[in-house]
Amino acid sequence: MLARLLVLVLAGTTYVRLVTAFSRTMARVPTLLKASGLDEGFADQATYLRYLESISALPEGFSVGAARFSFKPFEVDKTLPMNLTLITTDEPTDSFAAMFTSNKFPGGPIIVGRERMKSSPKLQAVVVNNKISNVCPGGSSDFGASDSDHVCQAVADKLGLASKTLVFPSSTGIIGWRLPIEAIKGGVPVAAATMQSKSIYPAALGITTTDRYPKVRALASKSKKWSVVGIAKGAGMIGQSSFLNPPPLSSQCFIHG
Numbered sequence: 001m002l003a004r005l006l007v008l009v010l011a012g013t014t015y016v017r018l019v020t021a022f023s024r025t026m027a028r029v030p031t032l033l034k035a036s037g038l039d040e041g042f043a044d045q046a047t048y049l050r051y052l053e054s055i056s057a058l059p060e061g062f063s064v065g066a067a068r069f070s071f072k073p074f075e076v077d078k079t080l081p082m083n084l085t086l087i088t089t090d091e092p093t094d095s096f097a098a099m100f101t102s103n104k105f106p107g108g109p110i111i112v113g114r115e116r117m118k119s120s121p122k123l124q125a126v127v128v129n130n131k132i133s134n135v136c137p138g139g140s141s142d143f144g145a146s147d148s149d150h151v152c153q154a155v156a157d158k159l160g161l162a163s164k165t166l167v168f169p170s171s172t173g174i175i176g177w178r179l180p181i182e183a184i185k186g187g188v189p190v191a192a193a194t195m196q197s198k199s200i201y202p203a204a205l206g207i208t209t210t211d212r213y214p215k216v217r218a219l220a221s222k223s224k225k226w227s228v229v230g231i232a233k234g235a236g237m238i239g240q241s242s243f244l245n246p247p248p249l250s251s252q253c254f255i256h257g
Contacts, residue, residue: 056201066206067190071183085206092122107135108144134171137178204231
């Protein structure tokens with residue numbers, strides 16, 4: 001089965017939403033969950049997380065890898081953690097679509113992502129970092145676009161892809177900070193070493209920022225001939241901020257089927 005790469009990205013300042021037939025299908029998930037009694041609540045956090053893991057099977061043709069590492073921001077004198085998530089298809093696919101925000105100050109991933117949509121006939125990977133959104137980064141002359149592109153190149157090199165144009169970048173987290181490119185490059189081999197095709201759950205965890213829980217939803221046909229799984233993140237869209245701690249204003253969702 002040819003893998004279908006469908007990237008749904010939502011946000012306040014960075015991404016808005018991907019419009020596909022699958023997004024309309026996924027919109028039915030809450031109704032289906034209610035009908036099945038699965039939205040009646042869970043006894044505790046552990047039970048809920050076990051449920052998410054149980055529905056996280058990846059559709060055929062997809063793989064996921066994730067890494068966690070420490071970095072020192074340019075903007076503050078402290079060490080912070082960052083997650084790096086890779087989502088790939090077994091082969092390059094032309095089944096992808098995206099719709100981007102109309103915000104006048106898009107982040108580097110938006111700029112690169114728009115270029116991918118215009119000029120890349122196929123995609124094979126998505127790379128996501130949390131902690132820093134790469135929106136209006138200080139010290140960047142191109143709004144962070146070259147930094148996002150450098151990350152795509154590092155992923156393409158490690159995965160042996162023909163071109164960085166097969167890689168779609170995504171970042172979420174603090175606005176105004178610059179991506180720690182060297183630290184991210186160091187995390188790419190670690191994430192690549194964890195690639196597996198069984199569960200999307202590591203990616204659901206990897207893309208979170210201030211989320212209380214990861215978010216996973218899945219849907220499959222009765223005949224099991226097709227399946228769709230989606231992950232999302234988004235929390236703290238409105239909150240206290242300061243010069244040293246700008247607000248994290250991005251939410252994202254990725255759908256695979």
